[in-house]
Amino acid sequence: MKTFADTSLAQDRPAPPRDFPRPNPFACPLSRVRAGRLVRIKALSAPPAVTQRLREIGFGEQQVIKLLVRQSNLICQVANARMALSSQLAQMILVEPLPFAGGHGC
Numbered sequence: 174m175k176t177f178a179d180t181s182l183a184q185d186r187p188a189p190p191r192d193f194p195r196p197n198p199f200a201c202p203l204s205r206v207r208a209g210r211l212v213r214i215k216a217l218s219a220p221p222a223v224t225q226r227l228r229e230i231g232f233g234e235q236q237v238i239k240l241l242v243r244q245s246n247l248i249c250q251v252a253n254a255r256m257a258l259s260s261q262l263a264q265m266i267l268v269e270p271l272p273f274a275g276g277h278g279c
Contacts, residue, residue, distance in 0.1 A: 199269050200269045201267070201268065201269075202263065203249075203258070203263040203264075203267075203268050204243075206240045207243065208240055208242055212240065212268035212269060212270050212271060213236070213268060213269050214234055214235065214266060214267070214268050215268060216266075216267040217232070217233075217234065217265065217267070219265040219266075223265070227266070231251040231254065232249075232266060238250060241255065247260060
């Protein structure tokens with residue numbers, strides 16, 4: 174007879190496939206990034222029209238940007254241009270800090 178400690182709910186579930194995409198534990202909204210950090214855009218969660226416009230101005234997935242100023246609005250360096258975003262819009266841009274940019278996390 175198995176004791177309670179020997180049983181596990183995980184035994185009743187199949188293991189996830191190995192190629193299952195795992196979320197990045199270090200990803201966060203752009204609005205939470207500290208000024209001076211280099212980040213890579215991972216996902217845009219804005220409405221479709223806004224997402225399309227963000228991509229048109231350079232805020233597309235996999236783009237590396239640098240957050241220059243974080244106040245009521247955020248100023249980012251995108252390629253050779255500086256662009257301002259509202260903090261509400263920055264909340265819809267999911268980013269990951271780059272490992273060579275001085276530490277982990279947002």
